[in-house]
Amino acid sequence: MSETSRNYIDGEWVAASTGETIAVRNPAEPDEIVAEYQQSGVTDAVEAVEAAAAAQTDWADTPGPERGRILREAATTLGRRKEALTDRLIAEEGKARPEAAGEVQRAIDIFHYFGSKAADLGGTRKASSGRDVNLYTREEPVGVAALITPWNYPIAIPAWKLAPALAAGNAAVLKPASLAPGVALAVTEALDEAGLPDGVLNVVTGPGSVLGDELVEHDAVDAVSFTGSSSVGEAVYRQATAAGKRVQTELGGKNPTVVTASADPAEAAEIVAGGGFGTTGQSCTACSRAIVHEDVTDDFVDELVSRAESIDVGPGGDHEMGPQVSAAELESTLEYVDVAVDEGATLVAGGGVPDGDAVETGHFVEPTVFTDVSSDMRIAQEEVFGPVIAVIEVTDFEEAIDVANGVDYGLSASVVTDDHTEANRFVDEIEAGVVKINEKTTGVELHVPFGGVKRSSSETWREQGDEGLEFYTIERTVYDNY
Template identity: 40%
Template sequence: MNAPLTDLSRIEVRRYEQLIDGKLGESVSGKRFTRESPAHGVTVGDYPLGDVEDAEAAIAAARRAFDRGDWPRMSGKERSLVLDRIADRIAENAEELARMDALESGKPISQARGELQGAEDLWRFAAGQARSLHGIVPSGLGEHMLGLIEREPIGVVAMITPWNFPFVILSQKLPFALAAGCTVVLKPSELTPGSTLRFAELLEGTGLPDGTVNITVGYGNTVGQRFAEHDDVDMISFTGSTEVGRTVSRAAAGNLKKVALELGGKNPQIVCADADIEAAADAVVFGVFFNVGQCCNSSSRLIVERSVADRFQQKLEELTARVPVGDPLDPETKVGAIINEDQLSKIEGYITSAEKDGARALCGARRLKTEAGRFYAPTLMAGVTPEMAIAREEVFGPVLSILTFDTLDEAIGIANDTQYGLSAGIWTNDHDRALTAARDLRAGTVWVNCWMDGFAEMPFGGVRQSGQGREQGAQAIEEFTEMKSVLFHRGPRADRWVPDAKAG
């Protein structure tokens, strides 16, 4: 562990309100709840607890704002200016928002600051996309016909965001829906709602019309369920576990609303014998221990060529021993706290099961004793085989499963042998191997000689049970649109269906 935890007297309990139809206030019931920091064990926030009635009010406000309000009818330029003003507010308040995320989730403050920079960039990119959305004019329909293929906002979009990246995932969804002209109802996770509710306050004075964005906090089986099943919601965008994603899809089937899902992953990094071992080892350690492994993009599977496996494992042990674990508010910390006791117990269960199946821990595999909070030691598990649960299921903790291969075909086969398909990576100096892996790995993103490098310009999402649809990139705004075909006829109607009365 790093230095002792922050002086608890410096941590204030902040009181928040929800946002519906442009007004900040309490939930319909007046109920509230609190959240403890998973690192410090003290209360850090006091929030309104929404329920079905709050979900209904939020949806009604968004429906009015879409059907009769100004936002969908504004020009792309006007919407772009508003999104840029919101990005300015995010930049001005980035340190406060990052601290909220660090306290509520247990993530390192340095990481949270980086996420806020990324969030601001996403809003600015989306602002540009608001002016770039365009349709198509087919040119071969004949001299009497003009065809227009337009893109229109899909309508009211419900968004459900997770606890592990509270603000940046909001920013992967919300600005693109707004750029398209949609109105939104949003439910952040009840574990980390603070930065989202603070964001609701920052929207005042940006030019965003009332009801365009509505935010309420509640549980998945109440607010989330109502968002998913409501007939006045045209689309739902959900980020979370694959299991809950299936529930969202079933609930959304009632009115056949569009569903976008960003779900789990069991992401592999393949390391070939010809790779830059130093660089690959650093990226593997980063990939699995980033955000304490509580990340859908976590590279929780290492598939290393057998001829260099022992040397690579030794390097991983050396690096892991130097990873700073401790207080999320310490800028030097790289690995923070586990979100809650249930998640910590789940991690321990996977370790116990793997050891029973013959795997062995090279390091870690234990809770860390601390004065407060929940911390788990960064863990390397060797002797893992593809059929073990720890190699197939999402652990969501700082645990690396190490597997070996002899041929690239074998490595790709191991990598693809899972229900997921979010991301994958390969480390090699052989261009042919790199291209083969890039084409054959079944994943929405493939990294070659890097890991988790991301840009607003690049779409992100998964295949198979890692989800459907894409966030970020020019494609993201299209996710929140419908295509409409419009046909114009010029001149007299030439081909009469009903015969002319004078004929014959």
């Protein structure tokens, strides 16, 4: 029998006004219901926003060090529960155990980091042009933040939105993705136990199509932070800006790794495979395009195919690569495989559903590699969100940059090279918010900015690090003539 979890509104765990729930199933065993969550309605969203608005002023008046203490205590609690959180993440989202454990640890680290940063918030003192005047700034919270998060990093992304929002003195309403909300509610439990005042954090589960309008447009909401697909995020951005909100969106990607003539093919294949097949390709920063110099293409493809075929696919608890999160995601990936074949790409690895008892019932797909891909094919232009890598052969570095930049997205990009000049040119010329040299496209540090360009971001505020706090704060300038 699965458990039934409730919404968290004004410090209470409550059922949705609809009386309905959502069953979340294990993507490795779709017949297994992991848990049931509230299918909230507009009334629940309104109650959550109103509770946040009522609690925000007192929370803003709470000294920063005290706010930080609560965040750090919650982080410690999450640390004690890391194994259980890892198991829940695997059961709901499907990640392989090392990936799931790493994501949980990232959330823990984020709360420790922003818990410490809360004590540094305050403002700056400046010299005045006149005598007997104190001139300084004050950093103050924006107000109420609506946070809408995706299923692919179901604890890390809520953490990197919640922690800076709360550290800066904002109240928040969080709507986690319906496919994997359990670990976000576990974060909520930890904050509640750490002493977060009632109403400062409110969590409602349910479909964005029902809850989104209220969270984005309610008069009491001051800021909206969204992570998800580009099409939905762009609609959220238009809607929120029209309502006068401060908006931050982090969206899709079509991330390239450029492999130059100086690169070692085996090293390059390891980097590309890690970026493209890790997290079952279900990452906005996943590498889906390998743009390879013709001199090393054959050796690179051999190495990449070998790695793809060696990956152990199965339930995330004890296999190297887990399932896709849902039947719909699996179907979408397989459709892209068919499209690529129809457009003339050559399938050299994977492309289907794996065989074996361990993968008989789940949403599993083989790590997939295509060659003979041209940059105008759909598989080279559109986000697949599965473990599919398109190899595009180029004749020189200039062509590689043109191909890499020839998409609507610009989130993460990497280059594999032993030529320092090429590395510096790549940094100068690539159109991406995250640029890596001799590293995979996935994986980011929590204390530096994260975000993209073009359709990968609203290009407003970045997340994480000091810049992550900027979105949730506004400066007041004070002239004190004494």
